[in-house]
Amino acid sequence: MTREPRRVALEGDTDLRRVVEEVCADKTPRLIERDGKPLAVVIPAEEYADIMAVPPSVRSPRDFYQEATRSEDIRRILRRLASE
Secondary structure (H helix, E strand, O other): OOOOOEEEEOOOOOOHHHHHHHHHHHOOOEEEEEOOEEEEEEOOHHHHHHHHHOOHHHOOHHHHHHHHHHOHHHHHHHHHHHHO
């Protein structure tokens, strides 16, 4: 299940080890930013494994569409577009 990432400001004293441990514990991605600009995203290992399991380039368009429409993120975007 994908969630909205939590933002983490990258500063000199940012404890990235703690950030990684939090992602592991709560399964919520973290968006690492510096000066408000995104630098990287830390995601749970299971989510990464799911992403890497089958490269999008070898999926059929039908499979890609079915997977995408199951995603809550895609459904939210589609609802927003439909209301505009």
